Amino acid sequence: MTNHRNRSSYLLRVACAAAASVGAASLADAGCPKARSQNSDVATTITFVNQSGEYRGIYWKDFSGGDKSYGGLNPGESKTINTFLTHPWEITNGPGDCLQVVFPRRGGSTVRLTAPRKRERRPPHGE
Secondary structure (H helix, E strand, O other): OOOHHHHHHHHHHHHHHHHHHOOOEEOOOOOOOOOOOOOOOOEEEEEEEEOOOOOEEEEEEOOOOOEEEEEEEOOOOEEEEEEEOOOOEEEEOOOOOEEEEEEOOOOOEEEEEOOOOOOOOOOOOOO
């Protein structure tokens, strides 16, 4: 018997496991998914290093999916935060738009915040 809530919880656990296996990994780029902290069982750390050349905001996604600000980073700054394995972190730009959601990994992880990639414009076929 699978319902929507169990499936959502399962998908988030899969995303956590996948992120943990490759370090702190992005769940999505622009248009971030809904995420929330699952438990506080496995302690770890996450370090954010701002290499984007722009301000970045850092938000912990709490147990109800709400945003809790952990401040921000100016270009060149870094910050290490004590957290737990299943706690998602949202990264925003200056205006507060979500750029990505990341999860920490066992033993600690480092997230290098870079400028979003610009999409290459391709001419229509035949030009």
